[in-house]
Amino acid sequence: xxxxxxxxxxxxxxxxxxxxxxxxxxxxxxxxxxxxxxxxxxxxxxxxxxxxxxxxxxxxxxxxxxxxxxxxxxxxxxxxxxxxxxxxxxxxxxxxxxxxxxxxxxxxxxxxxxxxxxxxxxxxxxxxxxxxxxxxxxxxxxxxxxxxxxxxxxxxxxxxxxxxxxxxxxxxxxxxxxxxxxxxxxxxxxxxxxxxxxxxxxxxxxxxxxxxxxxxxxxxxxxxxxxxxxxxxxxxxxxxxxxxxxxxxxxxxxxxxxxxxxxxxxxxxxxxxxxxxxxxxxxxxxxxxxxxxxxxxxxxxxxxxxxxxxxxxxxxxxxxxxxxxxxxxxxxxxxxxxxxxxxx
Amino acid sequence: xxxxxxxxxxxxxxxxxxxxxxxxxxxxxxxxxxxxxxxxxxxxxxxxxxxxxxxxxxxxxxxxxxxxxxxxxxxxxxxxxxxxxxxxxxxxxxxxxxxxxxxxxxxxxxxxxxxxxxxxxxxxxxxxxxxxxxxxxxxxxxxxxxxxxxxxxxxxxxxxxxxxxxxxxxxxxxxxxxxxxxxxxxxxxxxxxxxxxxxxxxxxxxxxxxxxxxxxxxxxxxxxxxxxxxxxxxxxxxxxxxxxxxxxxxxxxxxxxxxxxxxxxxxxxxxxxxxxxxxxxxxxxxxxxxxxxxxxxxxxxxxxxxxxxxxxxxxxxxxxxxxxxxxxxxxxxxxxxxxxxxxx
DNA sequence: TGGAATAATGTAAGCGCTTTCATTACATTA
DNA sequence: TAATGTAATGAAAGCGCTTACATTATTCCA
Numbered sequence: 181x182x183x184x185x186x187x188x189x190x191x192x193x194x195x196x197x198x199x200x201x202x203x204x205x206x207x208x209x210x211x212x213x214x215x216x217x218x219x220x221x222x223x224x225x226x227x228x229x230x231x232x233x234x235x236x237x238x239x240x241x242x243x244x245x246x247x248x249x250x251x252x253x254x255x256x257x258x259x260x261x262x263x264x265x266x267x268x269x270x271x272x273x274x275x276x277x278x279x280x281x282x283x284x285x286x287x288x289x290x291x292x293x294x295x296x297x298x299x300x301x302x303x304x305x306x307x308x309x310x311x312x313x314x315x316x317x318x319x320x321x322x323x324x325x326x327x328x329x330x331x332x333x334x335x336x337x338x339x340x341x342x343x344x345x346x347x348x349x350x351x352x353x354x355x356x357x358x359x360x361x362x363x364x365x366x367x368x369x370x371x372x373x374x375x376x377x378x379x380x381x382x383x384x385x386x387x388x389x390x391x392x393x394x395x396x397x398x399x400x401x402x403x404x405x406x407x408x409x410x411x412x413x414x415x416x417x418x419x420x421x422x423x424x425x426x427x428x429x430x431x432x433x434x435x436x437x438x439x440x441x442x443x444x445x446x447x448x449x450x451x452x453x454x455x456x457x458x459x460x461x462x463x464x465x466x467x468x469x470x471x472x473x474x475x476x477x478x479x480x481x482x483x484x485x486x487x488x489x490x491x492x493x494x495x496x497x498x499x500x501x502x503x504x505x506x507x508x509x510x511x512x513x514x515x516x517x518x519x520x521x522x523x524x
Numbered sequence: 525x526x527x528x529x530x531x532x533x534x535x536x537x538x539x540x541x542x543x544x545x546x547x548x549x550x551x552x553x554x555x556x557x558x559x560x561x562x563x564x565x566x567x568x569x570x571x572x573x574x575x576x577x578x579x580x581x582x583x584x585x586x587x588x589x590x591x592x593x594x595x596x597x598x599x600x601x602x603x604x605x606x607x608x609x610x611x612x613x614x615x616x617x618x619x620x621x622x623x624x625x626x627x628x629x630x631x632x633x634x635x636x637x638x639x640x641x642x643x644x645x646x647x648x649x650x651x652x653x654x655x656x657x658x659x660x661x662x663x664x665x666x667x668x669x670x671x672x673x674x675x676x677x678x679x680x681x682x683x684x685x686x687x688x689x690x691x692x693x694x695x696x697x698x699x700x701x702x703x704x705x706x707x708x709x710x711x712x713x714x715x716x717x718x719x720x721x722x723x724x725x726x727x728x729x730x731x732x733x734x735x736x737x738x739x740x741x742x743x744x745x746x747x748x749x750x751x752x753x754x755x756x757x758x759x760x761x762x763x764x765x766x767x768x769x770x771x772x773x774x775x776x777x778x779x780x781x782x783x784x785x786x787x788x789x790x791x792x793x794x795x796x797x798x799x800x801x802x803x804x805x806x807x808x809x810x811x812x813x814x815x816x817x818x819x820x821x822x823x824x825x826x827x828x829x830x831x832x833x834x835x836x837x838x839x840x841x842x843x844x845x846x847x848x849x850x851x852x853x854x855x856x857x858x859x860x861x862x863x864x865x866x867x868x
Numbered sequence: 869t870g871g872a873a874t875a876a877t878g879t880a881a882g883c884g885c886t887t888t889c890a891t892t893a894c895a896t897t898a
Numbered sequence: 899t900a901a902t903g904t905a906a907t908g909a910a911a912g913c914g915c916t917t918a919c920a921t922t923a924t925t926c927c928a
Contacts, residue, residue, distance in 0.1 A: 195652065197914055198914060207877075209878090209914090209915080209916095210877070210879080210916080211877060211878075213916060214876095214916095216915095221876055222876070226877085239650075240647070240650030240651055241651075241914080241915065242592075242914060243653045244589075244597065244913085244914080244915090245588075245914035245916090246588075246916080247587075247915090248586075248588040248589050248591075248884065248913090249882080249917085250883085250916055250917085251883075253588065262617075276606075276634060286632075286633070288631065288632040289630070302582075303584070306582065306583075306584035307586065309587050309588075331582075419814055419815060420814075448815060448818050452819070452820075471763060471789075473763070474763045474792050475792070475796070541884055541885085542885060551907075552907065553885080554886085554907070554908060554909080554910095557885065558886095558907090564905095566907085567905080570907085588885090589884035589913095592886090592915080593885040593887080593912080593913055594885075594887085594913085
């Protein structure tokens, strides 16, 4: 007996390539390629035919093949240290806004804190994944930046300053200065700084501004009043970090009259701590995330979205004009007064 | 003394390729490739030699070339609709956690709302950028999902349910039910639902739970008590959206006794609205973002990090075992009681 | 209406890797 | 020592695309 049963081979829907399309459309692969690259010289008729075929089988050029052949990928990579942060989110949304107007795709690469931090960053460049890079809140030593420069790839730094690259940042010293100065102007003398990981670059700058404001007002600087929480997750820029720090401040140096804060999110924790300890002092946050408005939190505004937007623009400009002079853009932070600093 | 002069080298340092390394190390390109792919049969001596050379010139295989030749890229792509959202952030951090243990790179692709939403999503798959995809809060019709399935690529859905893919979600109906039930249990009768864009899938489900709870308690359902703000940016899941909605509720239906909310972030706005109008009613949020704890906000907890973590695991499992049975994982939301529902 | 100018298409050589298969070098064993 | 097995390496054929450059169709004007 003859077995006539046919095995239905699970038909692997092999991805179609440019050859398949070319064949079906009766043209050469070059023409197909042209169609997908809006190259000028393709007649309207062929274009339509190719597009029809491509659409029918769901064809689209593969990114890796394109990338290899053309040495471009129409991709911008945002490199950020740990993602879950309000500052990044805002910056990112500015980047998106700009990208929407251009034909670039955004990829986000996360580097994790640790000893091999620089290696991770360098690794990203080595892979040559993108045409340009946005480094957000990545802080390196000058010689490390210099080393990255060797890769000859367009890079724009956000929230960091280095002469060799286009950078977009905010004057952190000035921001903290303004906040502290405001408190001093309101008559407070013993002002604490709610800090975070000491080695963090923004913290360093903000402390400097805080100290300068005290000094300019003829007030003594007391290291004891610079306090951070013990939870160092995300460098201490967390609700918990703020809660812990404020608890310390209120219990260990009860004579404190006011407080400048390294971030809004920490301020949220600090507010809770004050509530729990049933003691309220004026407080100024930092960043002006959307939340701050709804919490009545006075703060120092950083134009985060603008920064993202502008940095992206700068980067794209460099694609088209690599010889463009390197630019450093520094925004001025703005003091926003709300309920948390009202005199009671 | 440190030399701090300006860079002037214009010379594009040509990226070195596998050939350069092979030549300098005196081996064939195949061997170099093997070294970079921890392939077994390379003698320790050659391995070291190759690595030394590669390190010297800063060589690393190019992703596009690798991707083309091997048809893999060791990359997972997370597809999300608009990035700046607390829910995504938390899920993302769960994904990162899992990824850290494996050797995959994460890329994030943003789709923007609009008429061509589906096209954007499909486009991502067409490019074949990654080996697997995590779709976060992407809601499509069944036939659309079916269409994506044709691409034969590993996909895991987060915060969505569809039988054809592995999915990880939370029972939104139950979550809203629990919240509403709690309020009813506390004696409130006129309970509002602070909503967002009506067509949003989570909103649909949550409303269903809200209605069911009312019905089960023998309470009437009043469409007028389901309110959203007018600002629809991010589908209305914003502080502002919450503020507007609560303002409406309090002014148009002043007899309302309590409120269930579609998200914590909206609850923040709602809290402010209550404060501004000087009227407080019990409120329950949704999500349990970190902030909620520090704001004393009762809420429905979604295990966001766990979801991200588990979904990633599921996806990676599928790489190694494509024939694995498709799984639907549904988490149970948890009611977290805090100050915002305390009886005054 | 011929022929130059121009538009449309095709040919083929890579892009930088991976991978199969063949080859070589070396260690074992009888 | 010859035969055999195994580990290490190399040669070469693609992967799916872009892009000079070459070739063929069209167009246009004197």
